[in-house]
Amino acid sequence: xxxxxxxxxxxxxxxxxxxxxxxxxxxxxxxxxxxxxxxxxxxxxxxxxxxxxxxxxxxxxxxxxxxxxxxxxxxxxxxxxxxxxxxxxxxxxxxxxxxxxxxxxxxxxxxxxxxxxxxxxxxxxxxxxxxxxxxxxxxxxxxxxxxxxxxxxxxxxxxxxxxxxxxxxxxxxxxxxxxxxxxxxxxxxxxxxxxxxxxxxxxxxxxxxxxxxxxxxxxxxxxxxxxxxxxxxxxxxxxxxxxxxxxxxxxxxxxxxxxxxxxxxxxxxxxxxxxxxxxxxxxxxxxxxxxxxxxxxxxxxxxxxxxxxxxxxxxxxxxxxxxxxxxxxxxxxxxxxxxxxxxxxxxxxxxxxxxxxxxxxxxxxxxxxxxxxxxxxxxxxxxxxxxxxxxxxxxxxxxxxxxxxxxxxxxxxxxxxxxxxxxxxxxxxxxxxxxxxxxxxxxxxxxxxxx
Amino acid sequence: xxxxxxxxxxxxxxxxxxxxxxxxxxxxxxxxxxxxxxxxxxxxxxxxxxxxxxxxxxxxxxxxxxxxxxxxxxxxxxxxxxxxxxxxxxxxxxxxxxxxxxxxxxxxxxxxxxxxxxxxxxxxxxxxxxxxxxxxxxxxxxxxxxxxxxxxxxxxxxxxxxxxxxxxxxxxxxxxxxxxxxxxxxxxxxxxxxxxxxxxxxxxxxxxxxxxxxxxxxxxxxxxxxxxxxxxxxxxxxxxxxxxxxxxxxxxxxxxxxxxxxxxxxxxxxxxxxxxxxxxxxxxxxxxxxxxxxxxxxxxxxxxxxxxxxxxxxxxxxxxxxx
Numbered sequence: 001x002x003x004x005x006x007x008x009x010x011x012x013x014x015x016x017x018x019x020x021x022x023x024x025x026x027x028x029x030x031x032x033x034x035x036x037x038x039x040x041x042x043x044x045x046x047x048x049x050x051x052x053x054x055x056x057x058x059x060x061x062x063x064x065x066x067x068x069x070x071x072x073x074x075x076x077x078x079x080x081x082x083x084x085x086x087x088x089x090x091x092x093x094x095x096x097x098x099x100x101x102x103x104x105x106x107x108x109x110x111x112x113x114x115x116x117x118x119x120x121x122x123x124x125x126x127x128x129x130x131x132x133x134x135x136x137x138x139x140x141x142x143x144x145x146x147x148x149x150x151x152x153x154x155x156x157x158x159x160x161x162x163x164x165x166x167x168x169x170x171x172x173x174x175x176x177x178x179x180x181x182x183x184x185x186x187x188x189x190x191x192x193x194x195x196x197x198x199x200x201x202x203x204x205x206x207x208x209x210x211x212x213x214x215x216x217x218x219x220x221x222x223x224x225x226x227x228x229x230x231x232x233x234x235x236x237x238x239x240x241x242x243x244x245x246x247x248x249x250x251x252x253x254x255x256x257x258x259x260x261x262x263x264x265x266x267x268x269x270x271x272x273x274x275x276x277x278x279x280x281x282x283x284x285x286x287x288x289x290x291x292x293x294x295x296x297x298x299x300x301x302x303x304x305x306x307x308x309x310x311x312x313x314x315x316x317x318x319x320x321x322x323x324x325x326x327x328x329x330x331x332x333x334x335x336x337x338x339x340x341x342x343x344x345x346x347x348x349x350x351x352x353x354x355x356x357x358x359x360x361x362x363x364x365x366x367x368x369x370x371x372x373x374x375x376x377x378x379x380x381x382x383x384x385x386x387x388x389x390x391x392x393x394x395x396x397x398x399x400x401x402x403x404x405x406x407x408x409x410x411x412x413x414x415x416x417x418x419x420x421x422x423x424x425x426x427x428x429x430x431x432x433x434x435x436x437x438x439x440x441x442x443x444x445x446x447x448x449x450x451x
Numbered sequence: 452x453x454x455x456x457x458x459x460x461x462x463x464x465x466x467x468x469x470x471x472x473x474x475x476x477x478x479x480x481x482x483x484x485x486x487x488x489x490x491x492x493x494x495x496x497x498x499x500x501x502x503x504x505x506x507x508x509x510x511x512x513x514x515x516x517x518x519x520x521x522x523x524x525x526x527x528x529x530x531x532x533x534x535x536x537x538x539x540x541x542x543x544x545x546x547x548x549x550x551x552x553x554x555x556x557x558x559x560x561x562x563x564x565x566x567x568x569x570x571x572x573x574x575x576x577x578x579x580x581x582x583x584x585x586x587x588x589x590x591x592x593x594x595x596x597x598x599x600x601x602x603x604x605x606x607x608x609x610x611x612x613x614x615x616x617x618x619x620x621x622x623x624x625x626x627x628x629x630x631x632x633x634x635x636x637x638x639x640x641x642x643x644x645x646x647x648x649x650x651x652x653x654x655x656x657x658x659x660x661x662x663x664x665x666x667x668x669x670x671x672x673x674x675x676x677x678x679x680x681x682x683x684x685x686x687x688x689x690x691x692x693x694x695x696x697x698x699x700x701x702x703x704x705x706x707x708x709x710x711x712x713x714x715x716x717x718x719x720x721x722x723x724x725x726x727x728x729x730x731x732x733x734x735x736x737x738x739x740x741x742x743x744x745x746x747x748x749x750x751x752x753x754x755x756x757x758x759x760x761x762x763x764x765x766x767x768x769x770x771x772x773x774x
Contacts, residue, residue: 059643059666059667061642061643130625131668134624134625137624143605145602146601146603148626239733390756393567398567
């Protein structure tokens, strides 16, 4: 072997070791702050669980939902979580299929967010049920004509695919952890042992793995589009003003990519700081991710203009009442805050390069993500106060919707739940895929030699 | 040319006939074969059956396969089937309604509802600023193309053969999609546990009365399906002192007034009075018809459109109307 070749091997080996150590290091540190943070999340989940216990005993009447606004925060949250979960498919599938290599350090972050979000979407829908004890009626007596059954099928399919798509690219990394993380508790070692399913990095294993990932990437696309399109159809198939819109499918899907991209930017910032990953979640990643965010927001803005300008121009009996309520009436403050702070202003700001740096873009993304949630509240709730017949002979409380503590606590618990799923998983798995980065830097020769 | 064509169609007819015979033969032979293999002895008796294409055929009882049916209680089974051979309809004469609200209280009593739960709700309406206001009783419209049953994921709400849209509150999962889908705000939800004694709660559920009511499920107007089974008019129709309601059977083209007991031809009544249904453009085909509020000879007295909240808070308002 020639000298230069040996040198190159040495350089590659050092480079790979550097990556590996950088990405494994955070797993050794369980800081005091992190422990507190996990306990705070658990506290919120417990509070939500207690509130849910009350709701189970006394009924959904503990929420502000009533016969007219019969869907409230839970359904808004459900739509929000489904929306956020779509980011897994955008980054892991669409960008990968488009050969966007800059996004590979983000793939696991997006898959983790997708998993946490879709799990909470499933939870939200059960929380909203009047008879959760009869959830088995859905598979037992399911009628395929009902969009709820479509939703039930795609949410579960997407949940399974999300888990698989998170797990498959993890296998080589878990094998590395199995061999390297020798100073961890026994249960953790056991997890690595089991989940690495005998990964040795042979050529045959690589071939199978890459193929499996490829299949999942392609499979997840139609499911991801279906899940949010079907979710939009829960509204669009009714004959209610503000809901019966033919563009609800693409409107929801484009909004989903906005929400998910914002969530990824926030998560990138947190992990970059906490795990000191500035070499992997670099400014370039922030720059590109924020450009992607602007693109998705522009598409979403276009659908928003369609969705509000057309009925606003037509100004029919119910359209007019609904649009008036949003533009100038009771919902106007929330509507304009959502549209301006969460959509128009972020688009404008992110056009400037300094704004696409980590800190400013993270702050902007928080606004975008909050607006993504309030937007879904605005889509779900106000429409229901404009039925065809006037609302009469019911108590005052039926005529407006002010969330109660029960549903606020439960909704907050779903947020804590999603964060807890993500936080616990990044405690034991590297948040940036080790082997993908190594492959990208051309270290795969060394990598293969590693057993 | 014509002959040729005739010939052609003749041969085609022959071909169809032959192939039909062939098909029938094949069916018969497989039937024979299957009867051989299943070892069922022919009883010699014949049972008359109506096929899906409307033909009356005679078959041996051993050839009849039992259709797998859901296990349902007797009440549910007959409740889901309905009163076959009828198509119930209601006509509401808006020129007669004086807002007596006897329909509302009779209904709430029968179905054990809270004061704010209205299977039938008398609304105060005014179509334009220049026209006179009027009272409008609004039950469920029992649409022939119901948007609510379409969206139900578990077949808890369904349309019966006699046109009535019912709810099975032992099946309902409480997703409230039907509330979202109903354009007529006909449906309500049991947000709290109904105020029953243990004994009342454990009564056998009657799907045609939707009693006992259950927490976390839907409730709505049932056209008093239990009364119809007994050959009586619905609760609201009988309770009205002002002759507002006509109820009857479209198949007989007759409706009976609940107050005067006068019976008239449904089609005539609608035609003479320019009867209409609500939001026909939605394509729901409502089965509740309205006669316009014309030539009223009584005063319109507006009443409060909002109910007073109970002082002890809403939770305590669920004392039942029947008490």
